[in-house]
Amino acid sequence: MAEQINLDEMRNNVNELLDSREFGRIRVLFTAMEPADIAELLGEIDEQRLPILFRILPKELAAETFVEMDSDEQELLINAFSERELHDVVEELFVDDAVDIIEEMPANVVKRILRHTDSEMRNSINEILRYPKDSAGSIMTTEYVSLKKDMTVSEAFDRIRRTGVDKETIYTCYVTDTDRKLIGLVTVKELLLSPYNTVINTIMEKNIISVETLDDKEEVANMFDKYDFMSLPVVDKENRLVGIVTFDDAIDVIQEENTEDIQKMGALQPIEETYLKTPVWRHAKNRIVWLLLLMLSATITGSIIENYEAAFTALPILVAFIPMLMDTGGNCGAQSSTMIIRGLALDEITPKDIMKIMFKEIRIAVVVGLILAAVNTLRIYIMYSGQDPLFLSAVTGLSLIATVVIAKMLGGVLPILAKLCKLDPALMASPLITTIVDTCSVIIFFNIALWIMSWGI
Template identity: 40%
Template sequence: MSDQSLPTTAILPRQELRELVRSQLQGLLEQDNFKGAKALLVPVQPADIAEAIEGLPEAMQAIAFRLLSKDEAIAVYENLDSSVQQTLIEDFKRQDVQDIVDKMSPDDRVRLFEELPAKIVRQLLTQLSPQEREATALLLGYEAGTAGRIMTPEYIALKEGWTIVRALEHIRHRADVSETVYYLFVTDVARRLTGILSLRHLVMGQPEQTIGEIMTREVVSVQTDTDQEEVAQLIQRYDFLAVPVVDTEQRLVGIITVDDVIDVLEEEATEDIYTLGGVQSGGDNYFQTNLLTVARKRVMWLSVLLVTNTATTWVIRSQEAILEQVVVLAAFIPLLIGTGGNVGAQSSTVVIRGLNTNELETKGAFNVICREAIAGAFLGIMLGVVVTGWAYLLQGDLGVAITVGISLVAIAILASTAGAALPFLFSAIGFDPALMSAPFITTVVDVLGVLIYLNLARHTLNIGP
């Protein structure tokens, strides 16, 4: 195969484009056609190149990466999965590593260092230039999950007394080393944040106007210890491209850009989804984690649920007399508790998501719980009618069918109420509401649902003690 390009880039769906790049790149490398492989990657975006490299056999990843120019290699490296970054570090010579890591933006470098063993991090830190080492040490000094850890110190700061002409000249000199030029921050001699303006407002002003005349003094900023999820919500709410980060003395120390926020939102969403399933993620990539480690992280919650589910067994054993007299009742227990668990999981998911996005507040918990209880009643009635008819067709016993239908209505109301109330309770006492997720709610509904069902059967079917 000769030199190749991708003339269909503009019309191919992104997923198909990435797969095409990966397959063609692998084919060229297998033929040792390095010139063709290099030409293939020229029109491709760094993020797509990174995904193509990740899809290659491990032995080819370093070869493909070395085909990139230095500037392109830095952009691609920042988009690679942390495990591939580590593999490349082990394959590269010391100078290769130094060049790439030194040119990375500080926030991306810190994200890489968080994934690497401490010994490698110490080695890489010694290879950085003094300026980059200081910037990296600054970010690593802040607690993980805070604004200080995910910010970048590469921003453009202006002074109030500067004219627009001088400001533009300063921007031209600093643009290459700044994370963004679209937001410009104004500081005083003590580096305290006093204002902000956009590049648009700057270029629309008159050349001799001063920055102080056109800047906005009401600045929305965050502290270095602000939780990263709160920062993400702030940028999302106000549609910012970046938000300034200040220390306790209101000195500007960095900025957080929207691309970093997207990473945070993905990370937080992943954490919530894992928690909803009773799985400890620990920040690790599941598909690159040892299976024994995966099992160890899951066994704690499953052990807790195993113990709590013994309560269901105790309830059933305490009602053995009822089941002995009407054995058919036992056949509907899985149906009732399974449906109740699903209804509770739906309610809890809605409430947990509302709490995480700040659409719901604990002070409005009563109204939300009442709303979910009513929704549970509607669901119970609709499902109860269906299951009553189904139970009658299966068993031919109207009393049993009615008992099952009424029980389902009660269990649906219970499940919806519990699913809505428990996340609010956890949030109020300072725990992650996602912990009160499907596994726990299912356990609560199982125990109380069986108790409701068998006691209702005792009364409706006139079963003696």
């Protein structure tokens, strides 16, 4: 709440300064802020004032802020820019940021942006755009520091000073041969701690972890978490260095993939736009398919209940326990599937662990089922003392234990089976598992009831 109050106060302050045309004070105010915070603030400003405030920003800060802004605001600014202003902003962008912006813009805006890029940057942009959307090549930047193995530390620093100003990162420098093949890397820390006459070949790291241009970008992003990288080299099939992926792009990928998984787990088709900017019709379209499938599949449960009409005709109170049993089973399955899906996403679990998972989930289910059955028995003796509580306790207790075991088994196994079938494990999340468990729980419930009734309990 405090952050929102500060943002409101800052917005009011900026608007007041703008009304009194105190542009110098606004510039000082912005200079002390981070680009992401400025972008958030500009997002709260009236659209008519946005171009005026953006023009107040220093050139380099303006480009950094532009990258952090929403695509709609970026398009508004581009349309408001003069040719010179657009050239100044584009000139300060890193290649990967320019690619991200271009991918979000309509064709007429893209043409205008490309018109203000130099030939080298345009070629780099086109090279990245030709890679598949989910590949490492699509998120890499071609702006990296390249050194030669026979350079001295002094020569390396000269090269970094000469070329580093336009690079996205200079902390990690990559060593290539005459054919641009990656043969090593060296950090600025190692260079600083080495004598100036030291040859790069003697201090560079030769055991290099790299990725290929067509590798899945989610796997690439997970490598940053595993190895604590700041950047990761991207090579082609001949091991030629073509670019690097930096940690900020990896974070974006992880956030994007997590959002997509959450949407799938909620029985939604993934959408790229934000919630508020997605039209009502598109929201409905992305939700209706799964809802139709789940609604129609529920008719199976209804048909099963009809087949056991004799059981609940003899003891109508049984019907009152169906929602409790179905909800408990669905929730248990959702708990297990959530843990397994997350474990698969973090590479903490692999498909070969399926037997370990089944064994563990069975033990968890037995413990959980016994506790739930015990509490439910106590509830029945309190609430249904005049309705044959022994029979009800036996039926619901056994049904709960069996349902929980099946639910947790399904929740643990189905995501792994999806992974083995090259499907997204998030598809096997709560809505689908709940539907399957609902059907199983009803069958279990009435069969146990009929079995116990046949014993005359």
